[in-house]
Amino acid sequence: MPDHRMPHRLAEASLSGMARRPAPLPDALRPTFTTAQAHRAGVRPDRLRAKDLRTPTAGVRSPAAAEVDVHNTARAYALVLPPPFAFSHLTAARLLGLPTPRPWTPDERLHVMRPKGTSLLTRAGVHGHRGLERRLTDFVDGLAVTDPLETWADLAHELAEDDLLAIADDLLARDRTRPKDLERIAADRSTRGSVALRRCASLARAGSASPWESKARHAFLTWRLPEPELNADVHTSDGRWLARPDFLWRARRVVGEYDGDQHRTDRAQWQYERERRARLEDAGFTYVEMTSLSLTSPRHRDALRERLTRLLLG
Template identity: 75%
Template sequence: MEPAFTTAQARLVGVRPDRLRAGDLLTPTSGVRSRRSDDITHVSTAHAYALVLPRPFAFSHETAARLFGLPVPRPWKAGQPLHVMRPTGTPLVVRAGITSHRGLERRYTEFARALPVTDPLETWADLAGTLAEDDVLAVADALLAQGLARPKDLERAAADRRTKGCGALRRCAAAARPGAASPWESKARHTFITWGLPEPELNVDVRSSDGRWLARPDFLWRARRVVGEYDGDQHRTDRAQWQYERERRARLEDAGFTYVEMTSLSLTSPRHRDALRERLTRLLLG
């Protein structure tokens, strides 16, 4: 059998009803079975649902973003609804595990992981109605970095929308940069913009006055000789990474740069946000 199959298909080839109720099979959705031993992922779940969804349809919003490998703020968990879009005038999909949308006739579509999806730009524009603005910027940065869009494509997509989130789309289209290496870097840059700070250069080489390579920091405010680094949890748990960061910081500080270290708390904790804002404002605008 295929990894997922419909009960109707199984009956056509002579599979007995009691076999379809066996303990080694799962029911991802009504009318579909899959092997219990198979990994349950957003991709396998979407493939299972696609077997019984009414045509035409396309996966959209966060489901499409995940299928493209774009960053969304919440990791997928088994049982989380999939987003499906159908044309206006057709019935919404009424099925457990589906969040249904209309408007497919106004979207460009393509295939990702062999599944029909709204195209990357349409997906990004739809997400602006459901995600926070810094998350919308993270997706825009990823579109540029992965070659799925150009800056002018983002601007066009934002200009074409008149729905919820269109203001965030326009701001993020203007602020998107291909150099961001992670969603948290994008979210940090959105915070800097919100605070009215100068925009940093992203992931560029920094050299000493005699031409020696020093580092490639996440953020560089060259005129003020300030570098910023966003440290994820691997910087704490990987001792070799931790040691490298210490040595890099020493090289930069010896060359006269001010080193600003950031973590997720710098963006999510009010106390840490206030401290980071005060320090960067003093360093960059004082």
């Protein structure tokens, strides 16, 4: 005899196998919130374990769909870090938009500084520092960070000198920083890296247009080559504008161009560079093209050094 209850049983099994949609969270909770806030709002503990939430750090929940970047991660940690504190070192540099030698990754610890006499932070995912009482601070989207100059100086012991110079050049391109500001804070530091810091303070220039241009200029100076003009206008003998190259050794009629990846991937940019090179060479300038490989590969770096030495000192 047929079992007429079978369709109902199938429907019940189907419904029981479907994932239940998590209950809406109270409107009072921000997208990122602490578990303590959730408990005060009446949220059950099992709701905080639902798959639409993730745990950036213990005691905090964020939407699982939210972008995982350094800003959102810092905001999450800021909810549970004991005040007073400020993000510092490489984390501050990232939040301030300073050039850094490598991109942020989710496994990178956040650098957090507190005043002397307070407990050193030991939370997972945090690198704790002391000394905040001696630092000026700024705010980025509501997050306390060490001031850009302080951040630059704090990075002296962990970054290569050309990376420090790239940050110094970037700071000078901002309206708030002057060469004497770099020199002052470099003179105040006596920790590891302070010699490089003082050297970069004297070498920094506002005309550098990118971190890689700064790193290239650092190489030129390390090789004891004449310092180039940066992004200076070049004209023909009758006054017509030709170009504004990255580097110009005017007396030697040599120009240098650092080509980033956009020169390869952007067809219009590539064509423009070819035409500009032709104009400069027709006007009697020697054109020296360089890429990141020219600075990172020992073989290509040696070749660039040999060519520039011959052109500028030969």
